[in-house]
Amino acid sequence: MTTMLCLKGFTAEQQEAVRRAAPGVSIVFGGAGDTADEVYREAEIIFGWDAKVRDVALREGSRLRWLQSWSSGIDSLPLGLLEERGVLLTDASGVHARSVSETAVAMMLGLSRGIAAAVRNQRTGVWESPPTLAEANGGTVAIVGAGEIGREVARIARAFDMRIVAVRRSGGAMPEADVVYDTSRLDDALREADYVVNILPLTNETQHVFHAERFAVMKRSAYFINVGRGATVRTEDLVAALRDGVIAGAGLDVFEQEPLPADHPLWAMPNVILTPHNAGGMTVRNAERLVRLFVSNLAVYLAGEPGKLRNLVDYKKSY
Numbered sequence: 001m002t003t004m005l006c007l008k009g010f011t012a013e014q015q016e017a018v019r020r021a022a023p024g025v026s027i028v029f030g031g032a033g034d035t036a037d038e039v040y041r042e043a044e045i046i047f048g049w050d051a052k053v054r055d056v057a058l059r060e061g062s063r064l065r066w067l068q069s070w071s072s073g074i075d076s077l078p079l080g081l082l083e084e085r086g087v088l089l090t091d092a093s094g095v096h097a098r099s100v101s102e103t104a105v106a107m108m109l110g111l112s113r114g115i116a117a118a119v120r121n122q123r124t125g126v127w128e129s130p131p132t133l134a135e136a137n138g139g140t141v142a143i144v145g146a147g148e149i150g151r152e153v154a155r156i157a158r159a160f161d162m163r164i165v166a167v168r169r170s171g172g173a174m175p176e177a178d179v180v181y182d183t184s185r186l187d188d189a190l191r192e193a194d195y196v197v198n199i200l201p202l203t204n205e206t207q208h209v210f211h212a213e214r215f216a217v218m219k220r221s222a223y224f225i226n227v228g229r230g231a232t233v234r235t236e237d238l239v240a241a242l243r244d245g246v247i248a249g250a251g252l253d254v255f256e257q258e259p260l261p262a263d264h265p266l267w268a269m270p271n272v273i274l275t276p277h278n279a280g281g282m283t284v285r286n287a288e289r290l291v292r293l294f295v296s297n298l299a300v301y302l303a304g305e306p307g308k309l310r311n312l313v314d315y316k317k318s319y
Contacts, residue, residue: 001026002302003063005039007048008070014291018047021295022302045301047294054078058085066301066309068294072096072149072280073229074313075202083315090297090311091319094148095289096280100199100253101152103279104227107251108195111223112136116249116273134194134221134248136160142167142193143177144186145200145228151176153197165189190217195225201319202229210234215241223249227279230255239265242272253279 003026006018010029019027028039032052040046040056047068057064058081066088069077074091082089110116112134121128137160143150146166154164154176164177167189171182181189186209190196196218200206210224210233218224224247226233235256241247249271258277266272280286293310300308313319 002044003028003039003042004045005030005035005043005047007031007046007050007053010291014287017291017295018298021298025302045298049077054081058082058087066090066306068092068297070282070290073201075229075231075318079313079315079318088306088309089313089315090309091313092290092293093311095293096286097148097152099281099283099286100149100227100279101156103253103275104149104153104197104199104225104251105156107225107227107253107273107275108136108141108197108223110273111249111251111271112195117270120270136162136195138162139194140165140192141195141197142189144189144196144198145206146174146177146180147199149199149227150174150197153199165192187214187217190214190222191219193222194219195223198224198226198232199228200232202231203318206232208232208234210238212237212240215246218247220245221248223247223251225251227253230258235266239269242266242269249273251275253277 001024004022006027006029008031015029028035032050037052037056040052041062043057044063045066046053046057046064048070056062064085064087067082069089069091072092072095074089114130114133117130140163141157142165143153144167146168150166151174154166157164166174166177166180167183167186168174168180169183171180174180198210200209208231215237238250242250251273252266253275254277260266260274266274297309
């Protein structure tokens, strides 16, 4: 009998949905603290990740064949070991599009409309307004790494009559964008943008793709938003660009080092909004969307068509 292990909390309704999708499958809902090693060794399907998956389920002789990640970003997982063990990996791409896009747009508005500065002043009772404020309306947003989240950012930006420039690895069409560039034209997109929204995954090609020369290409009035991966940005170069007025400000949800050290200069910068890597946090709706994705994939997997799984990760591309 096939064994499936579902980690993290599931509502009773979600558990029932999984059971209905997998008749005849032995299903365990639990976690590292209350689930025996034997369950990890016997599980052919695991939904979620914890240390025991790496230490037990990926050992020689284990039965793991399909791992569903809770996250869209999978760079923290041992991809080489998963590939070596022949494990199919599916990520949560698209599940967090709504929540991440809301954070990105909130940062855009919080910076350009002076909300970030006003919140700081509120703490000390300072009545002060910037000499000028920007408007998103009619501006240009460059969406770098324009997948499902990028499409959602573009959809929201349309409400502000913004021009949408999408940067995609393939350069393939994106209906929500006014223009699409492939990655060889990243600098062109940066020159045009009033807002740059970075949603790139972390791969060998994207590590530190945003560095001093890239920030120098941007408008001095432009804002940089990072809701992708921290290591796609050379942090010291971003700090220098913010300090020296090379760009106007930044909204950051992800960082090279997490948690961000308490003494890091980014905390004290008045033109920066920081959030603790929670843009893609598991909201109630995100959890519902992820369970629906998993349930639909279960039907495909149990029908013997694993190659048709949605969000199947290509180990060669690392996404």
